[in-house]
Amino acid sequence: MKERxxxxxxxxxTGIIIFGFAxxxxxxxxxxxxxxxxxxxxxxxxxxxDTVISGDFTADFEEYAADQFPLRDAFRRIKAxxxxxxxxxxxxxxxxxxxxxxxxLEYPMNEDSIRRAAQVFKKVYDKYLGESRVYxxxxxxxxxxxxxxxGYPAMDYAGFTQLVVQNTPFMQYIxxxxxxxxxxxxxxxxxxxxxxxxxxxxxxxxxxxxxxxxEYAENVLDxxxxxxxxxxxxxxxxxxxxxxxxxxxxxxxxxxxxxxxKHIGVYDLEKANxxxxxxxxxxGSKSLLTIxxxxxxxxxxxxxxxDSFGSSIVPLLIEGYSTVTVVDIRYMSSDMxxxxxxxxxxxxxxxYSTLVLNNSVTLK
Amino acid sequence: MVFSGIxxxxxxxxxxxxxxxxxxxxxxxxxxxxxxxxxxxxxxxKYLIFMVLSILQGYIFGLLIEKHQNTGRSRLYLTASVMLxxxxxxxxxxxxxxxxxxxxxxxxxxxxxxxxxxxGISFYTFQILSYAVDVYRGSAKAQRSFVNLAAYIxxxxxxIAGPIVRYTDIADSLDHREHTAAGCAxxxxxxxxxxxxxxxxxxxxxxxxxIFRAAEEKSVLFFWLYAVAYTLHVYFDFSxxxxxxxxxxxxxxxxxxxxxxxxxxxxxxxEFWRRWHISLGSWFRxxxxxxxGGNRVPKWRxxxxxxxxxxxxxxxxxxxxxxxxxxxxxxxxxxxEKQWLLKPLERAGFVKHIYVMLIVILSFVVFDAxxxxxxxxxxxxxxxxxxxxxxxxxxxxxxRSYGLVMIIGVIGSTPIMAKTAKAVSEHSTGGxxxxxxxxxxLALMLIVCTAYLVDGSFNPFxxxxx
Numbered sequence: 044m045k046e047r048x049x050x051x052x053x054x055x056x057t058g059i060i061i062f063g064f065a066x067x068x069x070x071x072x073x074x075x076x077x078x079x080x081x082x083x084x085x086x087x088x089x090x091x092x093d094t095v096i097s098g099d100f101t102a103d104f105e106e107y108a109a110d111q112f113p114l115r116d117a118f119r120r121i122k123a124x125x126x127x128x129x130x131x132x133x134x135x136x137x138x139x140x141x142x143x144x145x146x147x148l149e150y151p152m153n154e155d156s157i158r159r160a161a162q163v164f165k166k167v168y169d170k171y172l173g174e175s176r177v178y179x180x181x182x183x184x185x186x187x188x189x190x191x192x193x194g195y196p197a198m199d200y201a202g203f204t205q206l207v208v209q210n211t212p213f214m215q216y217i218x219x220x221x222x223x224x225x226x227x228x229x230x231x232x233x234x235x236x237x238x239x240x241x242x243x244x245x246x247x248x249x250x251x252x253x254x255x256x257x258e259y260a261e262n263v264l265d266x267x268x269x270x271x272x273x274x275x276x277x278x279x280x281x282x283x284x285x286x287x288x289x290x291x292x293x294x295x296x297x298x299x300x301x302x303x304x305k306h307i308g309v310y311d312l313e314k315a316n317x318x319x320x321x322x323x324x325x326x327g328s329k330s331l332l333t334i335x336x337x338x339x340x341x342x343x344x345x346x347x348x349x350d351s352f353g354s355s356i357v358p359l360l361i362e363g364y365s366t367v368t369v370v371d372i373r374y375m376s377s378d379m380x381x382x383x384x385x386x387x388x389x390x391x392x393x394x395y396s397t398l399v400l401n402n403s404v405t406l407k
Numbered sequence: 408m409v410f411s412g413i414x415x416x417x418x419x420x421x422x423x424x425x426x427x428x429x430x431x432x433x434x435x436x437x438x439x440x441x442x443x444x445x446x447x448x449x450x451x452x453k454y455l456i457f458m459v460l461s462i463l464q465g466y467i468f469g470l471l472i473e474k475h476q477n478t479g480r481s482r483l484y485l486t487a488s489v490m491l492x493x494x495x496x497x498x499x500x501x502x503x504x505x506x507x508x509x510x511x512x513x514x515x516x517x518x519x520x521x522x523x524x525x526x527g528i529s530f531y532t533f534q535i536l537s538y539a540v541d542v543y544r545g546s547a548k549a550q551r552s553f554v555n556l557a558a559y560i561x562x563x564x565x566x567i568a569g570p571i572v573r574y575t576d577i578a579d580s581l582d583h584r585e586h587t588a589a590g591c592a593x594x595x596x597x598x599x600x601x602x603x604x605x606x607x608x609x610x611x612x613x614x615x616x617x618i619f620r621a622a623e624e625k626s627v628l629f630f631w632l633y634a635v636a637y638t639l640h641v642y643f644d645f646s647x648x649x650x651x652x653x654x655x656x657x658x659x660x661x662x663x664x665x666x667x668x669x670x671x672x673x674x675x676x677x678e679f680w681r682r683w684h685i686s687l688g689s690w691f692r693x694x695x696x697x698x699x700g701g702n703r704v705p706k707w708r709x710x711x712x713x714x715x716x717x718x719x720x721x722x723x724x725x726x727x728x729x730x731x732x733x734x735x736x737x738x739x740x741x742x743x744e745k746q747w748l749l750k751p752l753e754r755a756g757f758v759k760h761i762y763v764m765l766i767v768i769l770s771f772v773v774f775d776a777x778x779x780x781x782x783x784x785x786x787x788x789x790x791x792x793x794x795x796x797x798x799x800x801x802x803x804x805x806x807r808s809y810g811l812v813m814i815i816g817v818i819g820s821t822p823i824m825a826k827t828a829k830a831v832s833e834h835s836t837g838g839x840x841x842x843x844x845x846x847x848x849l850a851l852m853l854i855v856c857t858a859y860l861v862d863g864s865f866n867p868f869x870x871x872x873x
Contacts (some may be wrong), residue, residue: 045839045842046589046842047589048587048649048842049841049842049843049846050588050591050592050593050846051588051592051594052842052843052846053592053595053596053845053846053849054588054591054592054595054851056846056847056849057595057599057846057850057853060857061416061417061420061421062421063647064417064857065417065418065422068417068418076578092420096450096452096453098450098451098452101408101449101450103413104414106412106863108412108413108417108418109413109861109863111859112413112417112857112861115861118854118857118858118861119747119858119861119862120858121855121858122855122858122862125607125855125858125859130611130811130812130815131810131811132611132808132809132811132812133804133807133808134808136862150802151622151623151624163849191800194803194804194807195804196800196801196804197800220691228670240866263796276780277862285575285795286763298724321821330690363577372848
């Protein structure tokens with residue numbers, strides 16, 4: 044009797060799970076995006092004789108079935124709990140937690156990638172920057188401050204810097220790592236916190252012989268900020284506050300977006316309604332922006348080659364320049380730059396994070 | 408299609424169960440066949456033709472062999488069937504291996520055929536071979552129904568990664584089988600446990616192996632970590648699949664042979680091969696080793712028989728020299744054990760387990776290597792060769808990160824957990840608790856496995872390529 048009951052419970056329980064979720068999955072309307080992962084969800088693949096025979100349909104269906112599974116986020120969370128707390132693994136999908144901070148393993152150092160980035164910079168220098176004073180600064184990613192101390196594999200950041208500097212003798216290196224600490228980064232996101240890097244901006248300004256007062260009012264977004272690692276870790280990490288700095292100079296600036304041909308603000312608060320609140324800084328991923336600062340009468344100009352870290356620090360450099368051109372050669376080819384930017388001896392700052400240089404295939 | 412995927416678990420399986428149990432008894436095999444063809448064709452529809460042709464020749468020659476039993480024609484038909492089966496296997500699996508070696512020996516540069524290996528061809532070919540031989544020997548009656556024979560060969564639970572089910576083992580069940588709650592519950596239990604072994608342990612350790620392969624800064628510790636992880640990965644991957652196959656078979660009323668019996672507790676390599684991939688080992692024993700004369704021949708011939716069987720076992724796993732070397736290595740060890748080592752090993756206590764596991768771990772390093780040189784390089788590195796540092800931060804991290812999974816894997820590869828569960832069940836109070844806990848545990852495991860699959864991770868079955 045005992046065995047019989049156990050058998051019945053076993054079959055019924057597993058049956059409910061398999062048939063229940065199967066039915067739910069079929070009846071549930073398909074979703075478009077995963078907010079937690081910040082990506083579109085796979086839609087039902089095209090069904091035709093060609094796609095079936097080629098195997099494309101089945102391959103796509105595998106992704107579709109996993110993407111559109113009922114309670115997907117809850118299941119991802121269960122997996123994360125199992126990985127972190129049941130099996131005591133150090134990371135889930137390479138995302139690890141240390142002292143309340145989430146980060147993604149970035150290891151090992153990719154020397155080829157670093158050299159490739161240096162070659163791209165050299166190409167830009169040779170083509171456009173002969174008359175300019177060219178500076179370079181390297182932004183250490185969060186792992187530099189938390190990986191090794193937590194027992195996670197970490198890159199040799201000193202060696203990383205040395206390799207970049209060795210391969211970019213045409214640029215003056217401005218070290219900033221001594222000004223940074225873990226608290227300068229968001230707990231749940233890749234990026235640094237704008238309100239904590241005013242000293243970094245000043246230091247860059249000093250090195251480029253520009254005086255920056257660095258006096259700002261702190262503003263906080265009225266929406267909770269969940270960084271990119273919240274979705275990737277799939278754990279319920281606490282929300283953070285996202286601050287942005289303003290002053291009269293910044294309020295008087297105009298920003299021209301060459302992609303859309305429109306003027307936008309230094310801070311695009313519409314982006315606070317989107318998936319990634321960090322995009323309020325210079326509207327996120329933009330290939331080419333020109334910022335005019337009417338409050339500066341020196342006539343000095345700056346061109347910043349940057350990645351997403353640059354979005355939050357460039358506003359803090361504007362004060363010292365009449366014009367700042369912000370270029371992201373991940374989104375536009377450096378070969379095309381001459382069509383849009385008049386290079387005539389401006390100050391030039393290459394400002395890149397170790398994350399981008401270690402994965403430099405995106406630099407064009 | 409893989410068992411450990413959302414399409415199988417939440418689309419194919421419920422649909423198949425519905426159709427199968429709704430179908431009248433005489434149509435159940437047809438339902439099983441149709442769904443098995445869908446299962447096989449799901450990933451590689453173009454290779455359906457290979458399987459269907461193989462089944463067709465097996466069916467026709469089976470009838471012809473039986474019709475002309477005890478005549479020369481019967482032997483002729485058997486030869487034709489075996490040649491066709493092996494011919495197709497050789498064409499798909501070994502053609503490029505032969506051409507590459509021919510080119511290497513002659514200095515010619517004949518172009519490779521570059522034929523993609525149809526999934527599971529090694530498994531279903533061996534089933535067809537055993538069917539034809541059994542009919543020839545008179546130990547099985549030829550199957551009159553094409554649907555029944557095709558359902559046996561193509562049956563999705565065991566189609567692509569075994570166990571290699573003998574026709575004689577399930578011939579009766581093809582016509583008459585019972586579907587009981589107890590059988591179904593047993594099947595569910597085996598399936599979910601197998602799924603857990605595959606998804607939670609094998610896939611996780613497979614990730615570690617992938618990390619090792621991609622790592623630029625290796626160390627002696629990292630090589631060992633990889634070797635142990637891969638050894639556990641292979642076991643949990645393959646035995647997990649076998650558990651799922653046996654469980655699914657049971658749900659549909661079939662009893663497949665066990666394929667693994669805790670091989671890592673073996674006290675000798677001889678014992679290891681009695682516990683590892685049992686269906687393959689017994690297949691080679693019954694259809695190659697014994698027909699060659701087994702051990703009832705002069706000594707030199709016996710050695711030759713062993714080397715032929717183990718060379719074949721190695722090459723069955725893959726068309727590359729490292730697989731052949733892997734097989735031959737076991738041949739040498741088995742001969743040595745039979746001649747000198749078995750008795751001393753019996754008295755060796757725990758040392759014999761260290762001996763077996765060391766051999767097994769090193770053998771799997773060769774097994775997983777891209778080529779022989781790569782395998783030897785890894786083994787040398789494990790013992791300090793190659794100038795690698797003893798430890799690295801990366802290796803220490805991954806040891807810590809995967810340590811618990813590996814410990815669970817080590818314990819799970821012994822009968823400790825099964826014995827403990829059995830002991831608790833036999834106790835009156837423990838039995839009542841187990842009655843409740845076991846179904847809940849299985850349900851939770853299914854949920855956690857689903858969570859891993861939804862999150863998407865490393866998932867290919869290792870034995871598909873064989």
